[in-house]
Amino acid sequence: MASSRRQYPFHLIEPKWQQIWDIQQTFRAFNPGEEMPENHPFARRHKLAGKPAAAQLPPKCYILDMFPYPSGVGLHVGHPEGYTATDILARYKRALGFNVLHPMGWDAFGLPAEQYAVKTGQHPRQTTEQNITTFKRQIQSLGFSYDWSRELATTDPDYFRWTQWIFLKLYNSWFNPETNKAEPISRLKFPKELDLEDIAKSPEALELAKLEKKDFDVEALKLWNRRREYRDSRRLAYVSEQPVWWCEQLGTVLANEEVVDGKSEVGGFAVVRKPMRQWMLRITAYAEKLLADLDTIEWSTSLKEMQRNWIGRSEGAEVNFEVEKSLVPGSPSETIRVFTTRPDTLFGATYMVLAPEHALIDQMKRSGVIPTHWPAGTRNEWTGNAENPNDAITAYQWTASIKSDLERTELAKEKTGAFTGAYAINPVNGQKIPIWIADYVLASYGTGAIMAVPAHDTRDFEFATKFNLPIVQVVQPPDPRTDWQGFMDDGTSVNSTGPEISITGLATPEAKKKITAWLEAKGLGKKTVNYKLRDWLFSRQRYWGEPFPIVWKKGPDGHPYHEALPESALPVLPPELTDYKPTATGEPPLARAKDWVNLPEGSQRETNTMPQWAGSCWYYLRFLDAKNPNAFVGKDTEQYWMGSQEPKSQTPDPKSTPGVDLYVGGTEHAVLHLLYARFWHKVLYDLGYVSTPEPFFKLVNQGMVLGEDNQKMSKSRGNVIPVDVPVQEVGTDALRLFEMFMGPLEMVKPWSTRGVEGVYRFLGRVWRLFVDEKSETEFEQAETTAETQRRGELLNLIKLDSAIKDVAATPAQSKTLHACIKKVTEDLDGLRFNTAISALMVFVNDAMTWETKPVSVLRDFLILLQPFVPHLAEELWAKLSIQNPTSNIQHPSLPYANWPKFDPALLIESEMEIPVQVNGKLRDVIKVPADADNAALEAAAKASEKVQQFIAGKAIKKVIVVPKKLVNIIVAG
């Protein structure tokens, strides 16, 4: 292809316009109150030059891409798909009159730069900056209309100081269940026993006493400690010692969301459960809001479903089972609390299972509920090889603890467990049921304990079958032929009558209601909602991330506690290191910087860093006000860009939506970034820092672009096409156009080099629709001899085709144009880029045959073309303007030219072609006047010769006439 003649001089046109846009700052978006340069095309379009901008700005439109992680490899042709879609929309919305915010930045913290640093000693900042340079060059070569003045990187101290600031807001807030929102921690009410009765016991008094007398009130200190613990345990950012995912190869802990199939999402390394002290964010407090508010936003069903599944809400009941009293006199009674979604099956509970890590197990050992010998009548398959219950439990707990979760899930083909020797009492019928421990019950979900109903739960059924435990039917399937064993759906309760309560004969929903009410009345349980969602593990043992604005101190009794740094201490910069590995003792790399860690007054800095997701949780807010030194975003600015606004009555009539108007990105962030960002946004909303409860009003996932071989693009397959290749060979405009022409945005679709050439040919046709062939030949000859730096000017040699005249359009030409306007406009509104492009092609195919080409028609066409193919459209627009100055005076800048409005009157035909069917089969197409009434249509249809062949001599039973559409004649026989 390289040897063939260029379709048009894109190699000169594209750099030329990118430079003009850059110098003119064409796509700079203006904030309320910002001064606008006199000659900026946006100011001219909206007549805002020299006026106070605040009140005058047109409605906003915020169009956002998921900002990339700048890897060293650069972009391949799959990357620009989403960027192209948003850019087309941004340019379209500008033409409609919106104030469009379309920014780009870098999600730049991350593991690859750090791993490279460990290997080579090169500072991650240096690697990151190099990668950003590469990415930026490539993205800029694609001609997107980003406002680069708002560019940001999450690794900039001016950025992450506000990430740390938001962390302080989380740290200094708690979730008040009464108001159902986050509130400052200062408003936390202490329980009575922790209330300060005596000012002398206040922390301040305590500190004074300590300093002056080297002595303190022990009681006051205890109270002070307990108050602090109480408060710290309720913060939205809190420290917790609990089993977390530890990845040895990555040298860090990971969040639930970052662990896939028992392996790290990054790198696919093994992960193990390990109890560690970690920072957590209380996302579970927002489970209900995160779920409910999905109904208020326009996301794809599949994406919403993914979030719903991840949040995993289930309604059910908690039920208390008394453990059968121990033989030790005077020992306290114990209760096992279980969660079930099927309280209606309570009569079928024939045993109980505790997770191996359940805290009650140790307590039961201590209280003697667990017997020292196997109870009489214990079956052989229940005891295994263990001498006594204690040994059995200890052995099983040990086996379970050394299993990784990979083994626990992947190898769990067969159920395992151990009998504790103890029994519980089923509250509905007083029956004694054995208590087991088994790792198919997870400590982290519900109460960590279950009542097992083997008749109506697959897992319980498997377990009961293996260990020979009783299986009792309590639900009758609606269809009597269905086997009740393992029947899990709704049916009718049977065998469900006890001394105080009966639900026999009730349908499942009623049975649930009745038994739950009874449990509540007896104090034996209550209606409960459970979520799969866990709190967000928020610390990482890494170097290249945001340090926590937290220090650790020791109380007078030596007890460590944490404290937030003041806002004035932000940003907390990471220390300079030469070695980026974790320490030999397994501490994070930051711990190597002793001078940094140990503060003069004796406290120590937190050495964990935040996860990569922190920076991306709020970057869309920083874009609004990227340079603001005083706030993470200015209040008026936030309200303008994120708040919903009444549509202003002007032409055109744009409407704004709350939050980001359009967010486009890959589906890989469904339960990571998109859930975390919603969570932070809701906290900021509760605290009054943002105007909307949801950040992203409309979200579209672009489908993946596969390699030409229909496989996902990857280095190992060797099918990766870097963006630079098509940009060199056919230009950015052709690349952009093909990205959108391949098919619907959301679909997965394969790359096609031939296809790119096809749209490139189309652009050549557009070019030839406008330019004079002779002048182009002269240009080409001049180009071969000209010096490189003068070539850009040679474009001026190219003249417009002499058929382009400043004359009125013929009716047929107007019709072609307006059909195109209608289709492109409607398709852009529906994000159907591929069909919009086909409409542009239809227009060009027709216009190529015109003997005279009216300037006004071509100008409107260029406005339609401009969002897709901005460089070529600008070049042709400029030529039209130069050669037809009078007619273009009110259109100085193509990106801000008014989007044409389609006139339905121009599309009305005088004659129409109407298909005629006989018995539903097409037999003829007849020409009729457009205003023909039903009777005339019917008569014309019957008069058709072809139709006559099928209806002659037959009885007409019925005639269906659809005005302007079709006639269908139904005949007998």
Place this chain on the structure above:
RNA sequence: GCCGGUGUGGCGAAAUGGCAGACGCACAGGACUUAAAAUCCUGGGACCGUAAAAAGUCGUGUGAGUUCGAGUCUCACCACCGGCACCA
């Protein structure tokens, strides 16, 4: 296993319940050219026909249904893609 999505020519794909295959790729024929490239014009679902047409029949994963009429709506099934997966 559960949830979501998608099945239409050789290929990417279009079609408010109303002419299936717009637009493009690939292909074939022609024009221009010494020739090629580029460009322009023409053709095209399959089958059956025919010198060539016309006419006809069948066609949107499979099978049923609703309807004057179904790619589109309903039910059942099959295949592929994505997500979740001992979550009680």
